Amino acid sequence: MAGEILPSHGDIRVDDTPLRQLGGKALGRKIAYLPQNLPATHAFTVEELVMLGRYPWQRWLSKPVQADRDIVEHSMHQTQIQHKATQTVASLSGGERARAWLAMALAQQTRYLLLDELLAPLDIVYQVEILRLLRQLAKERELGVVLIIHDINLSAQFCDDIIALKDGKLCHLGSVQDTMTQAVLESIFGVSLRLIDHPEHDYKVAIL
Template structure:
């Protein structure tokens, strides 16, 4: 689905991201991990076409990323940035409705499937009871879920989410990740998400790409990543794995 080759991004004369090759396949659930400044958001913004690389090639379904018209790109890729824009004056339903514009535009007649997609997204994210509330009146976590609902209504086959759990309490973090995992399994939508929580990533991801210093430090399954030595080297802090009651997989804790 997405292919990156010989990628480099430079800022102030230095390389902040350099990747020889990275393939993101259709239907996969990939989490990007790494400490602050490791290049996670830079990589996500490249995938979301927020800016081009200084060197290298990015392709989506075999075509250069830059060759897509914006509307066609939005039909294939839905992006949730880390810092959400203001939506003054919009209700939650109106915000979620924006997810249908890549398919209908401003002038085309709206179809019953559009309203169904909006209603379904509101229900899936558990914010249907806020549909008529102003979006900017919601709490941070509720507003985050409203934006995720907009992405779901967009029905793009690839979802890019930059720290989608950052404003959520623990229950809603797991609720959102459970929802995304179910969508991935049931609809085949590919998901790429930046997370900070190793244990949350290990629980839900098929694949983890870990960056360090703008380079790929690890690319593999959660079980392959869950090594005290490997995690300690990734985060430059002593990490060990401990048993969790009733679970086969150990969890990572800082020593």
């Protein structure tokens, strides 16, 4: 989906265009992708990191223009990291660092975000914070967000649809309501889970 590996057959299409026909900056204008292993950017300031998101829209060797700076400022404001703009990425907490990278992805101004385990290194407080932000941004900016996540209860709370993979193959695709059943969860995880109603919200919670 990120365009790093060509499919052995068939096509992945983005807005009816085969992904294999999109390369470099053209792909970067369509999909903002944050891989699981993020590159080292500790010496960058937050503002410099977020400005990297403007690269797909800039001409070769051109400097950022005022429109780029405005978009970077807006992206940092949306992710509530603007007060850290002049600090280095190395000085940030885990949650702040995730918000800075997310701001960079937003600065690309794509219709789609592909986030590979963005939440994995974060404590639960930061995970919920980022998921609430993603939910809000998806609504406000009409973004399509694909998030790789391993917590079924967080998925049920914040996602619209769930795709489950097992042994490298698709084993389930459906809405949260269709997914949060005992039979489906057992087929995915291989263990018997109980489902209870959340005490405050209208969704199910899986427990052992």
